[in-house]
Structures are given as structure tokens and as C-alpha cells.
Amino acid sequence: MRRIECRPRDGWQDAVESQGLVFPVTTKQDGSVVPYWYESAHYSLTMAEVDALEDTTAELHAMCLAAAEHIVARDRFAELGITDPAVVRAVRESWSGRPPSLYSRFDLRYDGDDGCTAKLLEYNADTPTMLLESAICQWYWLQDTRPELDQWNSLHERLVDAWQQMRVRLSHGPVHFVYAECDESGEDFMTSSYVAETAEQAGLSPVVLPVEKIGWHAASGWFVDLDQTRMRTVFKLYPWEWLVAEDFGPQALAAFDRTQWIEPIWKMLLSNKALLAILWELYPGHPNLLPAYLDGPRDLKDYVAKPLLGREGASIRIVTGGEHFEQPGDYGQEGYVYQEFSPLPAFPGGDGGGRAVLGSWLVAGEPAGLGIRESDGLVTDTYARFVPHVIDG
Amino acid sequence: MREQVKRQRAKLIAGGMLSAAVIGWGVTGCSHDDHDRCVDTRDNTVIPDQYCKDTSTSTGYAHWYRGGSGFKLGQHVSGGEVGEHGVARGGFGGHGSSGGEGGGHGGGEGGHGG
Numbered sequence: 410m411r412r413i414e415c416r417p418r419d420g421w422q423d424a425v426e427s428q429g430l431v432f433p434v435t436t437k438q439d440g441s442v443v444p445y446w447y448e449s450a451h452y453s454l455t456m457a458e459v460d461a462l463e464d465t466t467a468e469l470h471a472m473c474l475a476a477a478e479h480i481v482a483r484d485r486f487a488e489l490g491i492t493d494p495a496v497v498r499a500v501r502e503s504w505s506g507r508p509p510s511l512y513s514r515f516d517l518r519y520d521g522d523d524g525c526t527a528k529l530l531e532y533n534a535d536t537p538t539m540l541l542e543s544a545i546c547q548w549y550w551l552q553d554t555r556p557e558l559d560q561w562n563s564l565h566e567r568l569v570d571a572w573q574q575m576r577v578r579l580s581h582g583p584v585h586f587v588y589a590e591c592d593e594s595g596e597d598f599m600t601s602s603y604v605a606e607t608a609e610q611a612g613l614s615p616v617v618l619p620v621e622k623i624g625w626h627a628a629s630g631w632f633v634d635l636d637q638t639r640m641r642t643v644f645k646l647y648p649w650e651w652l653v654a655e656d657f658g659p660q661a662l663a664a665f666d667r668t669q670w671i672e673p674i675w676k677m678l679l680s681n682k683a684l685l686a687i688l689w690e691l692y693p694g695h696p697n698l699l700p701a702y703l704d705g706p707r708d709l710k711d712y713v714a715k716p717l718l719g720r721e722g723a724s725i726r727i728v729t730g731g732e733h734f735e736q737p738g739d740y741g742q743e744g745y746v747y748q749e750f751s752p753l754p755a756f757p758g759g760d761g762g763g764r765a766v767l768g769s770w771l772v773a774g775e776p777a778g779l780g781i782r783e784s785d786g787l788v789t790d791t792y793a794r795f796v797p798h799v800i801d802g
Numbered sequence: 803m804r805e806q807v808k809r810q811r812a813k814l815i816a817g818g819m820l821s822a823a824v825i826g827w828g829v830t831g832c833s834h835d836d837h838d839r840c841v842d843t844r845d846n847t848v849i850p851d852q853y854c855k856d857t858s859t860s861t862g863y864a865h866w867y868r869g870g871s872g873f874k875l876g877q878h879v880s881g882g883e884v885g886e887h888g889v890a891r892g893g894f895g896g897h898g899s900s901g902g903e904g905g906g907h908g909g910g911e912g913g914h915g916g
Contacts, residue, residue: 538902597901623891645901647894652894655896655897
């Protein structure tokens with residue numbers, strides 16, 4: 410994998426905005442503006458690399474499903490911080506029935522040229538974003554700039570196909586898409602709307618509304634939308650650990666057999682970073698895993714302490730070379746996983762280069778595409794930028 | 803064959819709903835139904851929310867009210883729209899931030915980012 414600097418398209422910002430990306434740039438706290446969509450460089454992978462990454466993605470997903478089965482069979486919910494019996498029961502039932510899952514994304518450390526295999530950093534299995542830029546914006550960038558080349562990207566088609574396959578298992582009526590209205594960046598709204606569009610292309614009837622607007626009609630025992638239509642199928646860009654802990658959590662669990670949620674609640678098993686330690690326990694020494702533990706860093710000299718339910722890089726601690734780096738945040742009360750620190754590879758460039766992390770997508774459990782973010786520092790935080798990729802060679 | 807699959811992008815439409823979403827996007831903030839209030843439809847005055855959430859028939863006069871004027875308890879409402887009875891809202895969304903994992907502004911869960 411190589412990083413290649415290139416000339417951005419004239420009017421690139423208008424282009425990606427017209428494709429739905431509501432935040433082509435990021436305004437930092439000091440008022441300065443940095444690009445989120447960054448096409449002054451791109452990454453170039455060979456087909457052999459993509460094939461290998463695709464195989465790795467499929468294998469990691471199979472391992473994660475085996476880990477989920479292990480957690481349920483061995484009743485290890487408490488190690489994930491899941492202690493509410495009602496939640497445990499719902500996850501068990503969901504896992505047993507295995508209702509449809511739409512999508513997820515692995516974050517991988519990969520530096521390509523040194524022959525090392527990709528390493529799993531974490532699994533965004535419940536509410537992954539970065540979808541529109543991966544599926545749409547970088548594809549149009551490829552068509553505009555390098556139409557003769559290829560890209561690891563069948564996301565859009567697979568999402569539409571997944572909805573079509575799923576239709577037989579969904580109740581009649583509209584599919585509701587809910588997002589956090591409080592996300593002022595618009596990212597959650599944008600992602601939910603894009604997923605709704607793929608559902609519409611599959612012949613379903615989507616209704617998009619903020620999660621805050623969901624109504625509970627106690628007399629009937631149904632969640633209802635603003636028109637009082639029963640919410641039978643709900644795609645939620647809102648984490649399960651939040652849903653079950655909020656005021657309507659008991660209703661969500663009580664109405665579990667009525668409303669079908671996507672992603673399903675069994676995804677709590679995969680989106681929890683305790684999964685990293687359980688994977689290492691089940692597959693010690695696996696080439697695509699980093700050592701990870703729940704009870705402390707053990708013999709790890711350089712490690713990252715990640716909150717089990719952390720987001721946005723908040724509250725993580727990096728210990729390397731005897732020094733500590735800590736990100737501010739409010740997570741961590743739920744516990745930490747301690748994962749070996751493997752710094753993101755730095756790709757040099759006249760523009761300063763970047764440290765890349767690969768987002769390897771799955772749709773309906775199948776590898777589906779790639780999105781690459783890069784950052785200036787060790788942590789891929791909210792100021793990371795999305796950089797498109799090509800397959801060349 | 804896998805190469806072929808990666809190339810297949812016969813139909814790629816980013817219009818319709820998504821365009822509408824982008825055009826319509828604005829920072830609405832966390833309003834939490836600031837403009838929905840419970841109203842006694844017998845005299846069109848604002849009453850406590852609990853009456854609208856109550857599912858018993860004895861409070862069938864209590865309906866949510868959207869738009870128009872009159873927001874404080876006891877105030878007369880007008881110019882808005884009478885809504886439902888027996889539905890509670892606002893029970894989700896209390897975390898007040900993005901629920902996404904790993905995009906630009908909202909997520910950022912990546913790398914060793916947590």
C-alpha cells in the first residue's frame with residue numbers, strides 16, 4: 410500500500426457536498442479549518458493486497474461470531490459490563506434467533522509493504538459511520554479522476570441487496586431510521602439517511618426521524634413514530650448500551666418480540682471492546698490479532714487502555730516508551746481492555762503525510778469495501794481525514 | 803471473480819432522499835420537543851405532560867399540541883396542531899451526542915482511538 414499525492418478536483422468540496430457529505434471540512438476548537446474529505450492524496454493498493462485484506466476481514470468476522478457464541482455459552486456477559494438480567498436475556502434470545510444484521514466495520518492496522526498482516530484494532534459492529542464517504546464519495550472521486558482503475562468498494566450494491574434479502578424477514582409497513590438529533594455535525598443524520606436510501610432502492614418504505622422523537626404508546630405496547638405508525642422495523646444509529654439504559658430501555662426490552670431492531674441487540678457482544686481480549690484468549694498468537702487483556706496490561710510494555718464502550722477516542726490511555734498519553738473523556742467506568750500498542754504506520758508525503766487506519770466494511774456478514782482515514786498523531790480522533798483509495802496493480 | 807464483484811457499480815444513485823437530507827440539514831440541537839406541550843383540549847390550555855402520557859380514558863382530553871403560540875402551564879394555545887394522547891416521547895436520546903462509530907466529526911473510533 411502506498412500513499413500518493415495528487416491534485417484535488419476543482420470544486421471538490423461542492424462535489425462531495427452534492428453527494429451528501431455534510432461535513433467536507435472540520436472546524437477545530439481554535440477556529441481553524443482542516444479537511445475531513447482529503448483528496449490531495451490517495452492510497453494505492455494492489456489487487457493481491459485487497460484479496461488478502463478481504464480474506465482477513467472474512468476470517469476475523471468468523472472469529473468474532475465464534476467469540477460471541479463463546480460469551481453466550483460461557484455466560485461471560487459480566488466481563489463486558491452487561492449485568493442487567495433483562496439485557497442478558499434479550500441478547501441471549503437475539504443471538505439464538507440471529508435476526509438480520511446489516512453492516513459493520515473493522516478498524517485495521519496495516520502498512521502493506523513490510524509484509525506484515527493486518528492487525529485488528531477494534532470492531533465497530535453496532536453503529537458504524539464513515540459509510541457515505543466510503544460507499545459514494547470515494548467512488549465518484551475514482552470515476553472523476555481515475556476511471557480506468559478499480560476500487561475495493563461494492564458497499565452500495567451490497568447494502569441494497571442486503572435489504573432485498575432481508576425483506577422476507579421484516580414485518581410489513583415502513584422501516585424507520587433513527588439517529589441522534591443531538592449530533593450537531595449531521596453525521597448521524599447523514600448516515601441514517603443514506604442507509605434509508607439504500608433501503609428505498611430495495612423497495613422498502615423508509616421513514617427517518619430522530620431517536621428523541623420515538624413515542625411509546627403504552628396502551629398498545631408499541632413504539633410509534635410522529636404519525637403514530639407502529640415501529641415494527643427500526644434501523645438505529647444509536648448504541649444499544651445507550652438504548653437499554655435510557656427511560657425507554659425497559660419498554661425496548663419488553664417489546665423485543667414486536668420491534669425488530671437493526672443492528673440487533675446481539676451486536677452488543679461485538680461492539681464491546683472486551684471482545685478484543687476474548688478473541689486473544691480464544692485465538693492466542695493469531696497473526697491478525699494484537700495481545701489484549703481485561704485484567705490489566707500483564708506483560709505488555711507498550712499498550713493502549715481502551716474503555717470497553719468508548720467512542721471518538723475519548724478516555725483512552727497510551728503507554729509507550731515509559732510515557733503516558735491520555736485522551737480526555739468521560740468513558741472508562743465500565744472498565745478497560747488493555748491492548749498491545751502497535752502504532753499506526755506513518756506514510757510520508759510532501760503534505761506532511763499521515764498515519765492511516767483501514768476501515769474494512771462488511772455487509773450482511775460479507776466483506777464489502779474499504780475506507781481509509783488518516784491522522785497526524787497516534788490517535789485517530791475526530792480530526793482524522795478520509796482519504797480515497799484505488800486498486801492499481 | 804472477486805475482482806469482478808468489486809468493479810460492479812452499475813447503479814449508483816445518490817439523489818432523492820439523500821439530497822433532500824443534505825438540503826434539509828441544519829443544526830436543530832437537542833430540542834427534546836420544546837414545542838410539543840400537553841394541552842387540555844376542553845379549554846386549550848397547557849397542562850403538565852403527565853396527562854398526555856396517561857393512557858387511561860379519564861385523561862382523554864389531554865393531547866399533545868405542536869406549533870402556534872402558548873407554551874407555559876396555564877397559557878392558552880392557538881394556531882397550532884392538536885396531536886395524540888397516550889403517547890410518551892423523549893424516552894430515548896438522553897446521551898446527547900453522536901451515536902456513530904468512527905466517521906469524521908461524530909465518531910472517530912479508529913486506530914488506537916478507543
